[in-house]
Amino acid sequence: MAKVRTRTLLIAGALLALVLAGVVSFYASQSPDGLEKVAADKGIDAKVEDHALADAPLADYSVKGVDNERFSGGLAGVLGVGATLLVGTGVFWVVKRRGGEGAQPAADGS
Amino acid sequence: MHVPDGFIDAPVSVALGVVAAGGVAVGLRGARRELDERTAPLAGLVSAFIFAVQMLNFPVASGTSGHLLGGTLAAILVGPYTGVLCMSVVLLMQAVFFADGGLSALGVNITVMGITTAAVGYGLFKLLAAVLPKTRRSLGAASFVAALVSVPVCAAVFTLVYAIGGTTDVPLSKVAGAMIGVHVLIGIGEALITAATVSSVLAVRPDLVYGARGLVRPLELRTGGAAGAAGVPGQAAAPSSAAQV
Known part of the structure; x- marks a missing residue:
């Protein structure tokens, strides 16, 4: 098997995540x-409380105001994947930069 | 498995909030050594992938479903410290935007579902990888077992948390038995998804699997100059399993 470029792997992975959250999730078990x-x-x-943000626009993986269940859940999934990708990549980019400056990880204190 | 508000009392929720914050701080520190130019974008993708797969509840028993937790998967792919951060990002997004997992229970969820699974799963994976032959197949098997075990351990840790800070008074033996029992079944699903994902990445880019570093030979060695090697099929096909180290 030929070596897959990192960029190709990342794009394929992101597309797979979008399809799983946007399309396949409709068929997930409701139990x-x-x-x-x-x-x-x-x-x-017995003492469970309602979620403080139960009225949030994406609460329970459906988009408020979108009545079609399949579309509403799929859209919420796609938005969630996109947002998680953005936040995650941002966090790890910052962490990596901070690590890169030191070059010698042992050098920074504690 | 997301714990909602009201299952665990305030003092224990706060205490586990502190534990989770400590875990994230340790994760941020350790992740600096795990992340580089190639793995940083991969870690973001791992978060998004786990978010997506967590939406896919599969049936496990009468009227019960389960979904991937993902801590073992994240830890094997991008490293245990980064894995804790991946899980924390996912759980934070779910609690804040999707009302999945209580806000006051965020510390409980990060501790139980993120830190526990990443630590137990990665530890077990490395242990198995050390004793098994250094092949891609055995790394897939190690990821299967590690993921399988991580889920009931996670359920046991939840039971422990419930024992200390549960808001209701249910006999612990009943809780522990039911929780661990059903989560062994869910663990099979976790194991299948984890092994399939780890094996897929190992098949195309073993160098990107953090937990396999130093265990499998990079693919470049056998496909280097693929065009030239095409005329020598025996040579190209021979080392299909990974090398001894």
């Missing part, structure tokens, strides 16, 4: 997850 199920069965959730 409660492991913790939700156990919590409901055993009574752990």
Whole structure:
């Protein structure tokens, strides 16, 4: 197999993430997850509180005001992937720059 | 697995907020050594990929689903410190924008789902990689087992947190048994996704898999001058599994 360029791998990975969140997510199981199920069965959730941001525009992975369930969930997924990619890349870019300046990681204190 | 507000009391939520902040601080420090020009963009992608795959709940038992946690996957791909940061970014985005995981429980979630899985998964992966043959296949197997184990361990840590700071009074044996039981099943899904992803990246760019550094030979060695080697099929096909180190 030929060597895949880093840029190609990154673009392919990002496209895959967009498709999974934007399209495939519609077919995900709607059942409660492991913790939700156990919590409901055993009574752990007796004092559960509503999420403070339950009315946020993207709450529960659907876009407020978009009625079509498939489109609403897919759009929320795509926006989430985009936002996570931006924030994550930003954070790691800054961390990498700070690491790069030192060159000798052991040199910085503590 | 995202813990909502109201499951864990305020003091323990605050305490785990401090633990999570400490974990992120340690992560920021350690990630400087893990990240370079090539891996920094990859780490951002790993965050986005985990966010996407976490949306894909798969059925595990009667009326129960599970989804990838991703700590093991992130730690193997980009390093354990960077992996904790990846998970923290994902959990923060989910809590703030998607109302998934309580705001007061963010520290609980980062500690239980991020730090625990990255640490346990990566530790186990390196342990297995050290004793198994140095091949791509065994690295895939190591990632499978590490991911599988990380999920019930994560459930056990949640149970421990609940034991200390739960807002309700449910017998611990019932909680522990149910939580760990269902999360062994979810762990199988975690293992399949983690092994498939790690193996895929290993197949095309083993040099980009942090956990495999020093374990598999870079692909350049056998495909260098692919055009020239095309005429010698035996030579090109021979080292399909990775080298001994």
